[in-house]
Amino acid sequence: MSHKNNQTIRCTVNQCRYHEQTENYCSLDGITVGTHETNPTEDKCTDCLSFERGK
Numbered sequence: 001m002s003h004k005n006n007q008t009i010r011c012t013v014n015q016c017r018y019h020e021q022t023e024n025y026c027s028l029d030g031i032t033v034g035t036h037e038t039n040p041t042e043d044k045c046t047d048c049l050s051f052e053r054g055k
């Protein structure tokens, strides 16, 4: 699978299969962000729902 470097989504989660490994970018055209909290108050309350475990 060829990864393209989408320079509009920065990401440091290099354990994700969609992470562009040489730089801190996501290779997807778009992602979905959500929350696991009922009342999110900080950045750590949010999650990338497009995350998939790397190979």
Ligand code: SF4
Pocket (backbone or CB within 6 Å): 009, 010, 011, 012, 013, 016, 017, 018, 019, 020, 025, 026, 027, 028, 031, 048, 049, 050, 051, 052
């Ligand atoms: S899908 Fe989400 S976690 Fe995975 S590289 Fe893209 S932005 Fe990062």
